[in-house]
Amino acid sequence: MQEKSFKSRREQAAATKQKIYASAEQLFLRHGFDAVNIDDIVKHAGVAKGSFYVHFESKNLLIATMINHYVWKTDDEYRAYWESLPPDLPVRDAVLALAGKIADVITASIGCKNMGILYQTQLGESNRTHAMIDYNRALYQLFCDIIGKGLSTHEFRSPLSAYEIARHFVTAYRGLTFEWCVRDPDFDLKEQALRHFEILLHGLDAYGSPHST
């Protein structure tokens, strides 16, 4: 009814969560994920250890969520990039350009170690967790849109739907990124991604046509 304090309980809770999140982010940036433990975080935030677990499931999940937040921002970048390309550019070339752009962003802005953590988390304990960390939804959507355009202009002829093709693209990029994370300095993500997508795109062109035997 009346407002006894500045914050309602909900607001207070949200503020605490934010305080913990901010402390964690700050400390992680300064010292790295491994060198910072939960006690450091809650001490810096001025709350008790238990409070951390009121608001976050686990340290790993917090880290993954943090990285994922950042990845979401890059997803917007991809769409902006795609929209900046000349509209008359063949879809094929646009997809290739995008594949290169993604490699640039992942390599330069996200980094091998962070991608590795993200992928590790996704593989970890099933619990509907990865509904949350559902990496690359926007990118998948972008691929759908682009392929949809290619199909409607009949630049691609394929019995597969835009969604299915997009899934193949995203799956392929997962493999490329995984390989990069594991092999890091010996695997050039951009170079491999471009070659791989060239093959895939050739394959799609030819997909409707009869194959030998």
Next chain:
Amino acid sequence: MQEKSFKSRREQAAATKQKIYASAEQLFLRHGFDAVNIDDIVKHAGVAKGSFYVHFESKNLLIATMINHYVWKTDDEYRAYWESLPPDLPVRDAVLALAGKIADVITASIGCKNMGILYQTQLGESNRTHAMIDYNRALYQLFCDIIGKGLSTHEFRSPLSAYEIARHFVTAYRGLTFEWCVRDPDFDLKEQALRHFEILLHGLDAYGSPHST
């Protein structure tokens, strides 16, 4: 010089390692990886906790090594399968058949959870670790051989070497497997793998030819 005991120190050490490994395997099979801790293992093996770490780097690595051992056996299975195919079968069809066979084996004999653990480990703390857990070396070699055959019969015409093409295949399969691990019941590995490889193979056929613009 003279033989005071049954076992030399080396032999004794190897026996201890084996005893620990066997205990771990047995307990893991019975109760699952998570439910068994190091104390359980060493107690069952009748040695001290420290001995575990004399012979194994960590619990995770032991688990990964164990799974990997098993995966190595399946690698042999793939080659046997390949050799069982009629020699006059077009390489293209053989690759597709193999892609299907791999999906069968991974799905039925290894399982989603174990593949996930293996991939997680591979992504984990770089340390030359993954030199050891270097999953699928034999499979990669098999792909090289098959593609080499395809190139030498001119069934494939490609500027890429057999090694490069094999890398693309393996990378693609990594992506497919990763996606399967993450999405499990909603992603049919075999179906997706077959479709994906059809596209890739079409792409290779067309790869040498000039592309539109």
Next chain:
DNA sequence: CCATTATAATGACCCCGGTCACTGAACGCG
């Protein structure tokens, strides 16, 4: 305005993977 309920917050505690200073037996050597 007090009684009841819901839930944010607490911190002592547990669990477990991993460490390390130390022990003692096998080995090599004069």
Next chain:
DNA sequence: CGCGTTCAGTGACCGGGGTCATTATAATGG
């Protein structure tokens, strides 16, 4: 045979992630 040296083996100990019974207080309702 005695004497270092090496190294498998030991187990008390630690660090840190995660838990849970308990407390404090806002929201609710009579």
